[in-house]
Amino acid sequence: MAAQSSPHAGNEPNPLLIFDALNGFARATALKAAIELEVFTFIGAGAGTAAELAKRAQTSPKGMRILCDFMVIQGFLAKQGETYGLTRDSAVFLDKKSPAYMGSAAFFLVHPTHVANFMDLTAAVRKGGTVNEQGNMGPEAPIWLEFAKWMAPISAMGSAALAQIVNTPGQGMKVLDIAAGPGAYGIAIAKLNPKAEIYGLDWKNVLALSMEHAHQAGVGDRYHGIAGSAFEVDLGNGYDLVLLPNFLHHFDHATNVKLLQRVRAVMKPGGRVATVEFVPNDDRITPATAAAFSMMMLGSTESGDAYTFKELDAMFRDAGFGESTAQELGPQTLILTKY
């Protein structure tokens, strides 16, 4: 409810922001429903009224009308008379025919297992971490495969840019991709550099997906799997580059230092680590999405957080690494750290 969400709108005290926030779960589940029913895709293909959309999506006309109006209120659709249209962002990200489609993120972010982590945040605040057993973090937890499947389009967004930044053209590269997930970052490097050899590490069930994506991208012969925990499995050695996409936020400082020591031990001197994270500024309230990510970690991990650049830099230094530098990578931050 963009127009009414500003805490400073109007001159009178207004309880609507509070009311809207308390109804926030409907915002999430309604967007998921619209994605699941392919409302944005049908509108992109020409269906304009609730009646037409209900027919195509095989829903009740009333349910579709309420859903579409709610999407207009939330800023995901436009409405002229009785006709709905896509917004700029929904055309790019929520129409299945768009190459940047990321609607599938809904199935991870509104997954019942994930939502369950947030139902008792009071207890999580008391404790300083998730109150669900292991949170999402269990080995081979089915949610990680869901995550890898559904977040693939999102990591795909930043992967080409990352590959351009870290590539060493004409030279061989031995790359370790820790918690490879859908494999996007490593695969993008392999596509750009025909001499790159990628070692993707993840849980066995997730790794099957990384490998499949590598084969689909035509780099399967240079994509090697390491199944297991990054804290325990043999990591191999001689890496020019280690990728750490969205991994450090799951753990506390001491655990990350231990991991980074393991990582440094298998790198070539002169190699680099490329970390992708949501990195809030030192004020911890900007940028909003990166700063808000700390709440996601509080609800879903034992001891994770959204770390500032200073905090990440300190972890690397405590593990023996050299200088770190930061640059924007879409809504996230790419941190390059010297051996």
Added chain:
Amino acid sequence: MAAQSSPHAGNEPNPLLIFDALNGFARATALKAAIELEVFTFIGAGAGTAAELAKRAQTSPKGMRILCDFMVIQGFLAKQGETYGLTRDSAVFLDKKSPAYMGSAAFFLVHPTHVANFMDLTAAVRKGGTVNEQGNMGPEAPIWLEFAKWMAPISAMGSAALAQIVNTPGQGMKVLDIAAGPGAYGIAIAKLNPKAEIYGLDWKNVLALSMEHAHQAGVGDRYHGIAGSAFEVDLGNGYDLVLLPNFLHHFDHATNVKLLQRVRAVMKPGGRVATVEFVPNDDRITPATAAAFSMMMLGSTESGDAYTFKELDAMFRDAGFGESTAQELGPQTLILTKY
């Protein structure tokens, strides 16, 4: 995330609005946690840093820091350096010492039973109503008592204004309050007009609360209970005024017409009905809060909706009533209908 929520902010396609919406449940549950931990009340009483707040609320410092920063991002707290402060709205509505405190609404709106209704909105859109058995609507459902308890401060906000509007000073008034809940509207009339006799109708378990509030307000001797379903119980007769606060939105047109016929039959000719509802404009997308309320009804009722003034007027006319007029009552609308 007010600053980033506008679908038209910036010139590049931006997936953050989508990401934010899919994380909407955390917005709801985090605000509930902050209310439950009395964060706003402690800040109002002078606690300023996360460390101080953690001590007072007996939480982990880390959890409190993440919670407070998240509240800043959501617009419910301010932050200067390490010190948190209340916003205008959180001072008025979320500090327990404020007379307009409405934090208790969180316990109904983020009640697990209520949230469960929204976990499969796709199916609700297909069907055109809730897919949970009876939704929230079962007789004597425990959630109605929760509702009445926790929503009391909210209905209290509009009740004094409503009483001023409908009062007939110096004259006796026999008032029927249908689905009285916490009883605020009827009690406000009884306080304003010493000759008013109020008949509050609700489920038996809820009515105990209405009666208790009437006694606390010193009007218990003029507050009478009618326990049961508004569709079945003997309503009495000879009413000058019938209150219908937040009731019609639970049902479809035909059901409401049947109810309104029952209501008209027990009124004095020349009497009035005072309906309080979230009433969207004909475009069904403004005002945002009233229009969005239709989604709450889709998820939690068999056949309810947020009705436009035209639709409400048609229900009254189909039941034999005369003219209806509408006026603002806080974030809701007061509709006065002639016999």
